[in-house]
Amino acid sequence: MTTPNSISIPKLRADVRGPVIGPDDAGYDQARAVFYGGFDLHPAVIVRVADEVDIGRVIALARETGLELAVRSGGHSVIGQGVSDGGIVIDLAGLRAIDVDAEGRTAWAQTGLTALEFTTATHAHGLGVGFGDTGSVGIGGITLGGGVGYLVRKHGLTCDNLVGAELVTPGGDVVHARPDENAELLWALRGGGGNFGVATRLEFRLHALDGVVGGLLSYAGEGVREAFRAYRDIVARSPRDLSCQAVLALDDSLAPALVVIPCYTGSDPDPAQLRELRAAPGLLDDGVGPRSFAEQQSLVDSPYGEQRHYWKGHFVNELPDELIDVLLDRVAALGRPPGDILIESLHGAPKDVDPGTSALSYRGAAFNVSAMATWQDSVLDAEHIAWSRETAAAIQPWAVSGGYANYMQADEPIERVRAAFGEEAFDRLQALKRRYDPGNVLRRNQNIPPG
Numbered sequence: 001m002t003t004p005n006s007i008s009i010p011k012l013r014a015d016v017r018g019p020v021i022g023p024d025d026a027g028y029d030q031a032r033a034v035f036y037g038g039f040d041l042h043p044a045v046i047v048r049v050a051d052e053v054d055i056g057r058v059i060a061l062a063r064e065t066g067l068e069l070a071v072r073s074g075g076h077s078v079i080g081q082g083v084s085d086g087g088i089v090i091d092l093a094g095l096r097a098i099d100v101d102a103e104g105r106t107a108w109a110q111t112g113l114t115a116l117e118f119t120t121a122t123h124a125h126g127l128g129v130g131f132g133d134t135g136s137v138g139i140g141g142i143t144l145g146g147g148v149g150y151l152v153r154k155h156g157l158t159c160d161n162l163v164g165a166e167l168v169t170p171g172g173d174v175v176h177a178r179p180d181e182n183a184e185l186l187w188a189l190r191g192g193g194g195n196f197g198v199a200t201r202l203e204f205r206l207h208a209l210d211g212v213v214g215g216l217l218s219y220a221g222e223g224v225r226e227a228f229r230a231y232r233d234i235v236a237r238s239p240r241d242l243s244c245q246a247v248l249a250l251d252d253s254l255a256p257a258l259v260v261i262p263c264y265t266g267s268d269p270d271p272a273q274l275r276e277l278r279a280a281p282g283l284l285d286d287g288v289g290p291r292s293f294a295e296q297q298s299l300v301d302s303p304y305g306e307q308r309h310y311w312k313g314h315f316v317n318e319l320p321d322e323l324i325d326v327l328l329d330r331v332a333a334l335g336r337p338p339g340d341i342l343i344e345s346l347h348g349a350p351k352d353v354d355p356g357t358s359a360l361s362y363r364g365a366a367f368n369v370s371a372m373a374t375w376q377d378s379v380l381d382a383e384h385i386a387w388s389r390e391t392a393a394a395i396q397p398w399a400v401s402g403g404y405a406n407y408m409q410a411d412e413p414i415e416r417v418r419a420a421f422g423e424e425a426f427d428r429l430q431a432l433k434r435r436y437d438p439g440n441v442l443r444r445n446q447n448i449p450p451g
Contacts, residue, residue: 007044007065007088015057018050018094031091032083034072035136038308038378039080043070046089055090055198056172062088063170063441070444071198073111074138075304078311079410081444082141090198092140100125105206106163111140111199119294128209128293129161133245133261135298143202144193145406145446146360148368150214150263150296153243153348155207159190159360160353164203167196170441178203188432190358191421193405195429195448196436213264213274214296215288220257223282225328227258230280232319235345236366238273241266243348248331249340256328262288263296306376307338310385311407312392313370314399315362319343323398330371330391339375339384341391344368359429361422362401369395370407405446417446 009022021031022045031046044067047058062069070089072082083089095110098118102125109118116135122128130151132142147158155161164178165186175197177186188196219227231246238244244262251257264271278286316323327341350363362368371391373384402419403412418426426448433440434450443449 007061007067009045012045012047012061016047016049016054018054019048021046021048032089033305034075034077034080034082035304036076036078036080036307036309037305037376038381039083041080041083041085043084043087043089046091048091048094050094052166052168052174052200055168055200058088058090059168059170059198059441060172063439068444069441071194071442072138073140074114074136076134076137077141078309078407084444087444092138092198092200095200100127100206102127106203107206108164108201108203109139110201111138113139115139115142116294116297119297122206123209123292123294125206126208126210127206129158129204129206130155130243131158131297133297133300135294135301136304139202140199141194142406144189144191144199146191146404147406148344148346148404150212150243150245150261150293151207151209151265152350153238153345154240154265156349156353157358157360159358160350161205162186162190162202163205165189165199166201167199169197170437170439175436184428185432185436187357188359188429191360191405192429192432192448194445195433195442197442209265209293211290212293212296213269213271213288213290214262214299215291216285216299217260217262217277217283217288218257218285219260219280219282220251220255220284221282223280224256224258225324227260227280227282228324228328229321230276231258231260232324234273234276235347238347239266239271240348242271242273244345246343247340248327248343250331250334250337252337254332254335254337256331258282261299307374308376308378308381308384310373310388310409311370312388312409313342313368313407314392314395314403315346315365315368315401316395316398317364317366317400318398319367320398323395326394327369330387330394333390334373334384334387339373339387342368342370342372344370359421359425361420361425362404365400368404370404371395408446412446414449417448420446
């Protein structure tokens with residue numbers, strides 16, 4: 001079969017070891033689906049690559065045909081970057097090996113693994129690292145874009161724990177990046193995204209991690225505002241062992257509700273800060289207790305491909321009462337669930353890291369505040385997107401730095417992408433882009449153009 005874009009499916013199957021999935025094949029619709037709903041995109045071909053050689057050949061095909069190339073790790077890109085309409089998809093799902101060095105506390109992992117699969121493998125050794133807050137996310141995209149999660153206060157961002165990488169460049173070369181080999185490239189991979197090559201293996205520094213105390217604390221009614229203020233104050237002075245996120249949403253009565261998601265890794269079975277959170281006004285449900293980190297990582301996983309999403313937000317240095325009131329007003333303005341405002345703490349370990357070791361500009365911020373519109377009916381697209389944009393605009397007076405690359409929408413201007421890294425870092429990233437991908441073959445991402 002030959003596609004309208006003159007790709008010979010039989011020839012491609014002969015050229016690569018991994019499965020090749022075309023529009024007429026069984027499983028095509030499942031293979032093109034991504035985590036977030038609303039992306040009904042039809043690639044010309046999907047290649048579930050078996051190794052670096054396959055990747056090099058698929059990249060060469062994209063260069064020859066000029067078709068857009070998408071790279072899929074876990075399919076969790078908020079803007080559907082893991083699939084391309086009429087283009088070529090490199091699907092890394094077949095690359096799932098992991099090699100844990102328990103004594104050295106490191107692990108090499110292929111980028112088709114999910115966070116939950118990685119955590120399960122390292123948990124067997126009493127070790128782990130933080131990957132966002134969703135177990136089904138692919139380790140590749142979240143790491144290269146930063147990674148804010150349940151262990152951020154104690155162990156930093158996911159990319160802070162990245163100590164090595166292997167990738168296939170758009171030129172077809174297999175390149176390694178470590179502190180003593182292509183150190184500038186390693187710097188770029190810590191936050192600069194998939195702009196420089198297709199990452200096949202990542203090496204992580206691991207940390208002692210058995211069980212955690214975690215779960216959900218839910219607040220409702222008149223106490224929500226005070227509970228939100230209590231969260232803010234407690235987070236500001238918590239020990240490194242307690243990372244804590246919060247979500248503002250609407251309850252069934254369409255009144256603001258708050259969910260706080262603590263993750264405690266210390267030795268105290270009942271730390272003071274958790275007691276304070278439980279004592280905050282409006283506590284409706286206490287679902288916090290001992291659990292495995294894998295269980296913690298799966299607390300907020302939602303069905304694959306069910307919800308439509310549009311996210312927009314800002315980093316802020318503080319959560320003053322005025323901003324808290326703005327956020328409460330904005331979540332009420334939506335008028336219907338679902339849809340929420342996520343508040344991620346950046347206190348602690350992210351500020352210990354030398355800013356020069358990663359391509360990020362937001363380490364000085366205290367929180368990442370994101371309006372996450374979530375819905376199912378396409379008729380509501382305009383309404384929910386407008387709510388997210390208007391909420392982000394309401395947060396803007398307190399904003400610092402640029403946006404978080406992993407949450408950025410396709411309509412973000414290049415100026416905001418630049419601000420996410422800062423002027424000096426963006427110039428360095430562009431220089432590396434010119435070196436490794438001068439033709440901008442890898443452009444379906446939060447793109448750093450070569451010039």
